[in-house]
Amino acid sequence: MGVILLEALGALALLVFIVWWTMFSGRKGGERRLPEEGKSGDDQA
Known part of the structure; x- marks a missing residue:
């Protein structure tokens, strides 16, 4: 019983x-x- 509780x-x-x-x-x-919309210049084509 003690082994089961220990496990x-x-x-x-x-x-x-x-x-x-x-x-x-x-x-x-x-x-x-x-980044918030409109603040990063990465998505401009």
């Missing part, structure tokens, strides 16, 4: 670590901002 606790810890890693390991300055 479940390990799986839960691994799940929490994976969720934390994917949430907080992005870009240093946050998400990239998209």
Whole structure:
């Protein structure tokens, strides 16, 4: 019984670590901002 609880606790810890890693390991300055319409000169022909 103790081994099953220990394994479940390990799986839960691994799940929490994976969720934390994917949430907080992005870009240093946050998400990239998209340019607002009309302010960038890239789309002019």
